[in-house]
Amino acid sequence: MRPTSLTEVLEAVRATxxxxxxxxxTKAALSTPREGQAVLDMTGLSGxxxxxxxxxxxxALAGTPLAEVEALLARHGQYLPFDPPFVEQGATLGGTVAAGLSGPMRQRYGxxxxxxxxxxxxxxxxxxxRGGGKVVKNAAGFDLPKLMVGSRGQLGVLVELAFKVFPSPRATATFKVTFERLEPALEAVHELASSPLEFYALDLETNPTTLTLRLGGQPEALPSRLERLRAFLGHPPDTHTLLMEGERxxxxWRFVGRLEWGHGYLVKVPLQPGKIAALERDLPPGIRRYVAAGNLLYLNWLDAAEKLDSLLKAHGLCGIVLRGDAYPAVKETLKSPLLGIDLEHSFARRVRAALDPTRRFSLDP
Structure with missing residues (x-):
């Protein structure tokens, strides 16, 4: 089914x-139907x-590609500050909201x-x-728009969305600092996040241990801000740095936004920066990126999902598989995209029961 109007969406829901x-x-683990489920292709509702x-x-309509939105905003010097991933692969506005996805540049504004x-x-x-409106301030009431973020389509079929957008920085530069050990890198993340310095991205990678810092603003101000950043870091010993500007x-950052890391599961894990050191001691070598000053992890997992589920539970964390298949050496069927501890509260269950009493949209087994 590929509806092209609200009326056709209503008919499809009532009939299925x-x-x-x-x-x-673009997030196959969330958009692959389970037994008995029919797919409602929302790309016909675009624009x-x-x-x-x-x-x-x-x-815009929920099936609108992010690439189309970003191109329109760019013509007017504006952008989506939450920096959604998978733009180049064809992700849509509705799918991004339903998966609750933001990218590294969420560091600056949220x-x-x-x-x-x-x-x-x-x-x-x-x-x-309908919930919310087209202005930043609305009358007090039930915040349906925020409830839809990360709902995985289990509260309803998104049809139309309204966003506030921001002016794009006129110039950007990225400063990478590679450390020999994790501990000083984590200390630097904490110090930078609590400093008066402003970053569009403050990321930590662990292979090798590297801080990636993106600054943005007026072109004439960037050189002095970069010098201030270098002075703040104090040119730490046992590190090396790299500055990127311009098209490079x-x-x-376009490459980062693709999150294409080859085989394995791509997993999103919300966490607190204080948990990174302990988690890193238990994670096997692999590709991963802690974004937003260590408050969100994108992880490439090459083993059975069941093992990651146990590991996350041991650390009091939850995760959601976005896409990917088991590593070729591991044969399994992913039972649920949700891993780790269950954070669904009684309030969330009541909301689901109110909006979808027959569990028409349920993804869970």
Missing amino acids: PKLLPRGGG VLEYDPAEYVLV GVRDFILGVQFVDGEGNAV ERGY
């Missing part, structure tokens, strides 16, 4: 007992409905929850529901 909304299909650059507000203003969706009983720098 088990339904899985899907956008661009920007309203955009006033002077008001910094954009309204994640997708901080920028969604309003939603229209179809609930599990086939009713069209922009190309690097």
